[in-house]
Amino acid sequence: MKTNILGLPVKETELIVTELNTLLANFQVYYQNLRGIHWNIRGKRFFDLHVKFEELYNDSQLKIDMIAERVLTLGGTPLHTFEDYIKNSQLAVGKNISIDEKAIHLIVNSLSHLLKIEREILNKSSEINDEGTNSMMSDFIAEQEKTIWMMRAWLEEEL
Numbered sequence: 001m002k003t004n005i006l007g008l009p010v011k012e013t014e015l016i017v018t019e020l021n022t023l024l025a026n027f028q029v030y031y032q033n034l035r036g037i038h039w040n041i042r043g044k045r046f047f048d049l050h051v052k053f054e055e056l057y058n059d060s061q062l063k064i065d066m067i068a069e070r071v072l073t074l075g076g077t078p079l080h081t082f083e084d085y086i087k088n089s090q091l092a093v094g095k096n097i098s099i100d101e102k103a104i105h106l107i108v109n110s111l112s113h114l115l116k117i118e119r120e121i122l123n124k125s126s127e128i129n130d131e132g133t134n135s136m137m138s139d140f141i142a143e144q145e146k147t148i149w150m151m152r153a154w155l156e157e158e159l
Contacts, residue, residue, distance in 0.1 A: 012128045017076030024067045025088035030110045031060045033094040037103040
């Protein structure tokens, strides 16, 4: 088995890079959705949600950078055009969302989809002992599960 400079199998690492680029594309759509709901939110909960959405998009911007840097660390090239993001993302695009519950549902659904991608990456990276990717995915998963729980509590929904 041929390994790269990091000691990871080349073929399997290339597959992980592809999955990370898919995650990157989905995160970019999630980020833009958050920007949109941050700008467009209306109503009695505006002040609380406006701040929360800003917190979430700042966090997702950091994660986007981490994912791109992991792709580079593994020897790949991160996707970086809107064309690539749209082509490789499965997230719903939230256009003109100004209603609080609709915005929160978009976040929950987006995070749920991101979790699926992250768990798949975690499974594949675990198989080849790619601890750098494992650690990043584990951190993302734990944080996003908590955010889903909080958002569903806000919606007064059960898990």
